Amino acid sequence: MSDDDVQDAGFDEWLDAAEEDAAYCLECPEGHASLPPRRVCPDCGATDLEETRLPDSGEIETFTVTHVPTPAFEEDAPYATAVAGFGPVRLTGQVVGADLETVETGLEVELEVSVSETTGERVLGFSPV
Numbered sequence: 001m002s003d004d005d006v007q008d009a010g011f012d013e014w015l016d017a018a019e020e021d022a023a024y025c026l027e028c029p030e031g032h033a034s035l036p037p038r039r040v041c042p043d044c045g046a047t048d049l050e051e052t053r054l055p056d057s058g059e060i061e062t063f064t065v066t067h068v069p070t071p072a073f074e075e076d077a078p079y080a081t082a083v084a085g086f087g088p089v090r091l092t093g094q095v096v097g098a099d100l101e102t103v104e105t106g107l108e109v110e111l112e113v114s115v116s117e118t119t120g121e122r123v124l125g126f127s128p129v
């Protein structure tokens with residue numbers, strides 16, 4: 001969904017902020033919210049975007065469970081990838097620190113930035129509040 005964003009340097013700064021519990025979105029005068037990196041509102045083209053803090057917790061809207069068959073990842077699998085709504089924006093990430101049976105729509109979660117053991121890159125995750 002937003003894989004392109006993850007590879008952008010602007011998103012890296014955003015991950016820095018998220019790690020410090022200061023995740024934000026960009027809001028235009030019309031109230032449209034988007035995630036960095038952006039210079040122009042994707043909805044109306046406004047250029048005076050303001051950083052607005054996201055709420056500390058969000059709510060899982062949808063999720064899918066992935067089963068990884070590789071023995072090397074047996075202990076991590078299966079895992080859930082979720083879309084969670086944080087205030088005006090939606091974020092995608094892996095659910096961490098939760099039993100799969102407890103992952104459900106409406107579950108309250110907070111942002112959790114972790115480092116992928118596979119790629120060494122930081123990834124966005126959610127952990128139950």
Ligand SMILES: [Zn+2]
Nearest residue numbers: 028032041044
């Ligand atoms: Zn706008």
